[in-house]
Amino acid sequence: MSSFLSYLISGISLGSVYAIIALGYTMVYGIAKMLNFAHGDIIMVGAYIAFIVFTNMGLPPVVAILASVAGCTILGVLIERIAYKPLRGASSLSVLITAIGVSYFLQNSALLLFGADSKTFTSLVNIPSVTIMNGEVIISGVTIVSIAASIIVIVLLTLFINKTKAGQAMLAVSEDTGAATLMGIDVNKTIALTFAIGSALAGVAGVLLCSTYPVLSSQTGAMPGIKAFTAAVFGGIGSIPGAMIGGMVMGVVENLSKAYISSQLSDAIVFALLIIILLVKPTGLMGKKVQEKV
Numbered sequence: 001m002s003s004f005l006s007y008l009i010s011g012i013s014l015g016s017v018y019a020i021i022a023l024g025y026t027m028v029y030g031i032a033k034m035l036n037f038a039h040g041d042i043i044m045v046g047a048y049i050a051f052i053v054f055t056n057m058g059l060p061p062v063v064a065i066l067a068s069v070a071g072c073t074i075l076g077v078l079i080e081r082i083a084y085k086p087l088r089g090a091s092s093l094s095v096l097i098t099a100i101g102v103s104y105f106l107q108n109s110a111l112l113l114f115g116a117d118s119k120t121f122t123s124l125v126n127i128p129s130v131t132i133m134n135g136e137v138i139i140s141g142v143t144i145v146s147i148a149a150s151i152i153v154i155v156l157l158t159l160f161i162n163k164t165k166a167g168q169a170m171l172a173v174s175e176d177t178g179a180a181t182l183m184g185i186d187v188n189k190t191i192a193l194t195f196a197i198g199s200a201l202a203g204v205a206g207v208l209l210c211s212t213y214p215v216l217s218s219q220t221g222a223m224p225g226i227k228a229f230t231a232a233v234f235g236g237i238g239s240i241p242g243a244m245i246g247g248m249v250m251g252v253v254e255n256l257s258k259a260y261i262s263s264q265l266s267d268a269i270v271f272a273l274l275i276i277i278l279l280v281k282p283t284g285l286m287g288k289k290v291q292e293k294v
Contacts, residue, residue, distance in 0.1 A: 002136035007259045008252060013143040013212065015251020016150035020205040021228030022235070022243035023157065024198030030238035031174045031194045034092070037099040038079060040225015041106035042199050046072040046206030047216050048114060051121055061124035069203040076199025080192055088188075110218035118217040121210040142211045149204060154244050157197075161240070166193060174238070227254075227270065234274050236284030245285060249273075 021043060028036045046068040054064035083102050087095050127141030161167035169190045172180040181187055202221075209224055210216050227250060235246025250270055257266035277285065 002133055003259075005133070006137050007255050009137070009139055009143060011252035011255030012248060013146045013251070014255055015231075015248035016146040017205055017208050017212070017247075018224070018228045018231045018250050019150050019244045019247025020153055020201050020208070021224060022232040022247045023153065023240060024201050024205075025229050025232040026235075026237050026240060026243040027170075027194050027198045029232070030240075031170050032084075032191045034084065034095045035099060035229070036079075036084075036195075036198070037096070037225070037229075038102040038106060039198065039202060040221035040223075040228070041103050041110075042072050042075055042079075042202040042221070043206040043209065043225060044110060044216075044218065044221035045075055045106060046203035047121065047210045047220055048110060049203075050124060050207050050210070051119060051216055054124060055119075055122060061126065064124055065204070065207050068207055069200050072199040072203030072206070073196050076195040076202070077192055079199075080195040084195075085188065085191075107218045107222070114218070116217075118215050121214040121216045123211040123214060124207055125211050142208070146208045146212065149208060150244065150247075153201060153204070154240065157240060166190070170194060223267075227267075230271065230274050234277055234284055236286040239284070239286040242284055242286035 021039070024039050024042075025036065028034060028039070049071040050064040050068040053059050053067045054061060059067075079102055083098050084095065087098060123142060125142045125145045127145060129141055130139045130144065131137070132139065161170060169180070169185045170193070172183065172185055173187055173190045177187055180190075205224075205228075206221065210220065228247065231246035231250040232243045233246070234250060235242030235244070237243075253273055254266050254270050257269040261269065
């Protein structure tokens with residue numbers, strides 16, 4: 001029982017990181033109607049920024065985290081402005097190919113700047129572990145922070161979307177871009193803000209991910225990005241609660257699969273679960289069926 005609980009809590013912690021990443025995917029898709037496949041690589045950039053600020057420059061962990069969030073926010077806005085904004089009226093295929101190109105550009109830039117050798121990432125979370133069940137289960141500080149961060153992010157993001165003028169503008173753009181423009185909403189500014197928020201969340205996720213798995217390379221964000229995108233689709237892409245639920249389920253299934261079935265088959269099991277869910281409910285767990293206008 002204690003070992004199952006340990007695996008479950010670790011899975012929820014991993015799922016919390018996936019959920020934070022998935023929120024970036026689902027926000028951009030829900031509002032800009034595009035898939036930013038460079039999102040996983042923004043996570044990697046954020047982790048490198050935190051690594052440089054904390055390890056090389058010797059600044060406090062809080063400064064490293066803030067630098068990661070700020071750097072990813074700026075990077076996200078620049079990517080949107082340079083790569084995606086000129087393609088606003090282009091086909092989905094053109095945007096998809098551009099997103100893949102941006103992803104490879106970020107990966108290879110990191111490879112040139114930091115080399116092919118993996119870096120050892122020192123955890124920026126210095127919260128003591130918690131012991132439960134008479135010492136049989138130990139919950140690490142990183143696990144506690146990851147779960148708490150995901151809850152705080154989903155609450156703040158929900159309040160921002162529902163209670164602020166900028167959030168209402170995002171909802172309007174997601175419903176009908178043309179009508180939002182006629183109502184005086186600056187669509188370009190709204191989409192840029194969406195990228196900024198999503199990229200800031202990628203910075204947080206990069207720090208949490210590398211604090212949990214302390215190996216940093218140019219490929220660090222690739223697989224977590226794919227899994228988080230899968231989580232967003234699983235929960236219903238475009239749905240903020242769906243991204244949260246999808247991330248949690250993905251993390252728990254992956255961790256329990258590694259523990260009780262096979263560490264080599266865990267990824268296959270996760271993606272097979274996605275296929276089954278989409279066969280039963282093509283819009284995902286909390287996705288809504290959208291009527292296309294002809």
